[in-house]
Amino acid sequence: MTAQPVVVTPPRDSLSRRVGRRALEWLPAGLVLVLVLVIWQESIAVFHIKRFLAPKPTAIAGNFWTNRGELLHGGWYTFQEAFGGWVIGCGLGILVALVLARWRRLGRALQPYAIAASAIPIIAFAPITNAWFGPFGKTSKMAIAAVLCFFPVFVNTVRGLTSVRPSSIELMRSYAAGEIDIFRRVRFPTALPFVFTALKIATVLAMIGAIVGEYFGGSPEALGVLINSRNATFDFEEAWAGIGVACAFGIGFYLAVAALERVVLRRASSTED
Amino acid sequence: MSRKVWVWAAAVLVVTGMLANAAGASTRSEGSRKLTKITLQLKWVTQAQFAGYYEAKAKGYYEKAGLDVTIKPGGPNIVPEQVVAGGQAQFGIDWLSSLMLSRAKGVPLISIDQVFNKSGLTLISWKSSGINTVAKMKGKKVANWLFGNEFEVFAALAKHGMDPAHNKGVTIVQEPFSMDFFLKKQADVASAMTYNELAQVLEAKNPATGKLYTLKDLNVIKMQDTGTAMLEDNIFTTTGYLKNPANVATAKKFVAASLQGWIYCRDHQADCVKTVLANGPALPKGHQTWQMNEINALIWPAPKGIGIMNPASYKQSAKIVAKYGKLKTVPGHEAYRTDIAQAALQSLKAAGLDVYGRNWHKLNVKVTPGGK
Numbered sequence: 001m002t003a004q005p006v007v008v009t010p011p012r013d014s015l016s017r018r019v020g021r022r023a024l025e026w027l028p029a030g031l032v033l034v035l036v037l038v039i040w041q042e043s044i045a046v047f048h049i050k051r052f053l054a055p056k057p058t059a060i061a062g063n064f065w066t067n068r069g070e071l072l073h074g075g076w077y078t079f080q081e082a083f084g085g086w087v088i089g090c091g092l093g094i095l096v097a098l099v100l101a102r103w104r105r106l107g108r109a110l111q112p113y114a115i116a117a118s119a120i121p122i123i124a125f126a127p128i129t130n131a132w133f134g135p136f137g138k139t140s141k142m143a144i145a146a147v148l149c150f151f152p153v154f155v156n157t158v159r160g161l162t163s164v165r166p167s168s169i170e171l172m173r174s175y176a177a178g179e180i181d182i183f184r185r186v187r188f189p190t191a192l193p194f195v196f197t198a199l200k201i202a203t204v205l206a207m208i209g210a211i212v213g214e215y216f217g218g219s220p221e222a223l224g225v226l227i228n229s230r231n232a233t234f235d236f237e238e239a240w241a242g243i244g245v246a247c248a249f250g251i252g253f254y255l256a257v258a259a260l261e262r263v264v265l266r267r268a269s270s271t272e273d
Numbered sequence: 274m275s276r277k278v279w280v281w282a283a284a285v286l287v288v289t290g291m292l293a294n295a296a297g298a299s300t301r302s303e304g305s306r307k308l309t310k311i312t313l314q315l316k317w318v319t320q321a322q323f324a325g326y327y328e329a330k331a332k333g334y335y336e337k338a339g340l341d342v343t344i345k346p347g348g349p350n351i352v353p354e355q356v357v358a359g360g361q362a363q364f365g366i367d368w369l370s371s372l373m374l375s376r377a378k379g380v381p382l383i384s385i386d387q388v389f390n391k392s393g394l395t396l397i398s399w400k401s402s403g404i405n406t407v408a409k410m411k412g413k414k415v416a417n418w419l420f421g422n423e424f425e426v427f428a429a430l431a432k433h434g435m436d437p438a439h440n441k442g443v444t445i446v447q448e449p450f451s452m453d454f455f456l457k458k459q460a461d462v463a464s465a466m467t468y469n470e471l472a473q474v475l476e477a478k479n480p481a482t483g484k485l486y487t488l489k490d491l492n493v494i495k496m497q498d499t500g501t502a503m504l505e506d507n508i509f510t511t512t513g514y515l516k517n518p519a520n521v522a523t524a525k526k527f528v529a530a531s532l533q534g535w536i537y538c539r540d541h542q543a544d545c546v547k548t549v550l551a552n553g554p555a556l557p558k559g560h561q562t563w564q565m566n567e568i569n570a571l572i573w574p575a576p577k578g579i580g581i582m583n584p585a586s587y588k589q590s591a592k593i594v595a596k597y598g599k600l601k602t603v604p605g606h607e608a609y610r611t612d613i614a615q616a617a618l619q620s621l622k623a624a625g626l627d628v629y630g631r632n633w634h635k636l637n638v639k640v641t642p643g644g645k
Contacts, residue, residue: 050379127449134459136414136446217449220419221440225447232352232420233371233598234378 055237063237064244071238074223075245078210081138081222082253085145086206090199092146093153101161101187102179111158118151122209126216135217145209149202156198160191189268196261203257207250308341309523314353314362316506319346319554321564322468323366324545325388329534331548338526344552349450354382354509363514364527369504369587371421373594373604381512384609386528386580386617387587388535389571392502393467394425396494397474402461405492407499408433413461416448424597426464428501429494438597452477467495468567472560475640485642503590504582505571507609521613529617532579536626539569539633560644566636573630580614 037057043049044056055063064071096114100107126144133140164186172182214224227242315323326344329335335342345362347353353365354375372384396415398404404413407429415430415437417423423445427437435442446460452473455463465471471493479486496502508528514520538545542565549561572579587609595603618628 130449131453134457135449135454136416136459217447220445220447225419229419229421229447234354234375234380235599236378 055240059237060240060244064241067238067241070226071223071241071245074221074226074242075249077219077221078141078214078223078246079207079249079253081141081210081213082145082203082206082249084138085142085209086149086202086253088142089146089149089206090153090202093150093198093202094157094195096150097154097157097161101158107158114151114154117147120147122148122212126213129213130216136219141210141213141218141222144213145206148205148209152201152205153195153198156194157191160194161187163194164190192265192268196257196265200254200257200261203253204250207246207253211246308336308339310341310343311364311523311527312343312345312362313527314345314351314356314365315347316353316365316367317347319549319552320469320556321546321549321554321561322506322568324538324549324565324568325535326366326531327534327548327552328537328545329530331551332534332537334530334533335527338530340523340527340530342527354380357509357511358382363520364508364510364524366506366508368422369507369590370424370594370598372507372509373591373608374421374598374600376604376608377598377600377602382509383512383515383607384507384509384582385515385524385613386508386532387504387582387609387614388508388532388580389504389506389568390575390577390583390586391571392425392496392505393567393571394422394496394502394505395465395467395471396426396429396462396496397455397465397471398462398492399458400490400492402492404461405494407494410462411435411442412444414444414446414459415462415464416446416454416460417464418448418450419445421598422464424593425496425501425503427597428593429496429499432499432501465493467570468564472563472567472640472644476560476642476644478642485640501589501593502586503593504586508580524613525616525620528580528613529620532617532621532628533624533626535572535579536621536628536630538565539573539630542566542569542636557643557645559641563638563640563644566638569633570635573633575629578618578628579630580617582609582611582614 040054041056041058044054096110100110100114122144125147126140129140129143133143168186169182172186177185210222211224211227214222215228218225220226220229223242223246227239227246230236230239230242313326315326317323319327323344326342330342330344345356352371353362353367354371356362357365358375358380366388369384369387372382375382396407396410398410404410410430411433415426417426423437430437430443437443437445448454448460448464452463452465452470454460455474456477463470465474471491474491475486475488477486478484479490508531510524515524542562546558546561546565549565550558554561575581577583584606587606591604591608594600621628
């Protein structure tokens with residue numbers, strides 16, 4: 001596998017042409033979305049599907065608009081938990097990966113357990129973190145999000161750090177470069193794209209982790225508690241609207257990290273030259 | 274693992290699943306040749322709250338009425354209304370408020386028997402906190418399970434100028450299904466059913482004294498006394514089911530046999546606790562003994578006869594549900610019918626049974642450490 005961070009900067013077009021091309025790229029996906037919504041809306045009327053089984057998209061949208069204050073506040077509350085968990089989980093993942101990549105023997109001893117962490121059934125784990133950190137605060141949800149984020153970040157960082165071409169390292173050694181220099185100039189830039197891929201995956205996992213945690217108790221302001229509670233009281237329209245808000249926050253988080261990735265990788269590749 | 278292996282594994286799983294299903298179905302049909310099969314979905318896990326139904330089955334009341342009743346325990350993510358509306362059970366037990374909410378969302382359900390005539394919900398706090406009235410809960414952390422179980426509490430708090438639905442004047446937190454948080458004082462006030470959570474607190478040791486907590490350590494505010502009580506456990510079914518006269522007859526038999534179970538449990542608490550224990554409840558004997566006694570206190574005495582809806586209590590419940598369940602209109606009387614319960618009462622009276630329990634008195638049940 002070649003692991004050089006190749007960032008191709010295309011020749012710059014005018015803004016309007018770029019926007020136009022982007023719109024064209026997204027057109028098929030947009031059409032699919034519209035089609036799905038229309039089929040959903042119409043099939044409920046055609047097949048006489050009961051309101052409590054599947055509400056119409058228009059009803060969900062209407063419900064979102066009526067309860068937007070409550071829903072967006074809930075989304076923001078849950079996002080804070082997800083973000084906290086993401087920072088902790090990714091930070092630990094990178095840290096452990098750095099240690100294991102540097103001290104290989106220690107790495108071989110610890111790696112099985114780090115991988116075993118990914119086998120934790122997160123649903124079963126949630127009530128336990130509630131017991132440890134208290135069910136009402138944000139900490140217990142951050143812990144769950146952190147556990148979910150840890151694994152992909154850890155694995156990808158280790159792979160990034162260790163997939164350097166041996167010839168590059170030999171070259172650095174021949175220049176009498178120390179471990180720190182090799183890390184800074186070769187290992188770190190090689191690992192960056194791997195790390196960012198994992199960071200992006202972790203954004204969505206963090207949001208899922210926070211909501212799973214909220215299913216086992218939390219503030220009524222939190223989105224997961226709201227969705228679960230609305231389901232139990234047959235308010236499926238608001239439950240669906242809540243799911244939509246959760247997705248929106250997750251996607252927003254993903255896009256934000258993706259944007260960060262573009263900036264960082266562009267800078268990393270330019271300093272390398 | 275190769276893809277082939279996965280495909281085989283999946284196939285084996287599916288086949289074993291089908292075989293297991295088929296085996297279950299065949300034994301069930303063998304055991305009950307001429308009985309009408311019905312399923313009852315409970316609101317919660319197996320416990321003395323449902324002793325009457327378990328006893329009716331154990332004593333053969335259902336079988337004598339020509340019924341083969343399967344009792345399905347509930348749990349945190351089981352909504353009985355959804356199970357019954359989905360056709361996986363003919364009858365369900367849940368709080369009346371939940372039925373009203375589901376009806377407002379177009380789920381065609383109807384209550385046929387209001388088993389409990391009092392509310393078992395209380396708000397508890399530590400005596401040392403000094404929070405001995407609802408008014409003093411202003412600015413405090415109050416826990417409730419939510420999911421539609423919060424209406425009585427919200428109405429009580431609102432009476433004293435707080436806005437619990439928007440966390441103004443009081444902080445609402447979602448109560449977990451264990452009272453650890455209250456013992457650790459992570460919230461000031463907890464919601465507690467007289468028959469469950471209250472006992473769980475009393476079954477715990479006070480680390481300061483090494484002895485069990487007692488009622489003297491607690492402030493217990495009953496919703497029955499705050500004027501915001503709502504009706505709880507009722508038997509319901511779908512309106513569609515009752516369109517068939519044969520099913521109405523089945524419902525009458527089912528309700529009569531169930532109520533007979535409850536009458537038996539009023540007069541033989543210890544027997545009914547044994548029956549519940551035989552059905553594998555999550556919490557042990559001491560806890561179920563306490564619960565049986567408290568459950569009887571929610572049913573007896575029954576001034577109109579067990580199971581008959583009290584219209585005034587219904588109205589109060591409907592008003593509170595409409596307000597806190599965000600309903601556009603207050604649920605009317607079409608949410609319940611009493612003819613089935615009345616017919617059941619007639620047959621029980623004809624059999625010489627006491628359906629009022631005017632002389633029933635609460636027993637003095639001592640809590641045991643850990644409910645053992």
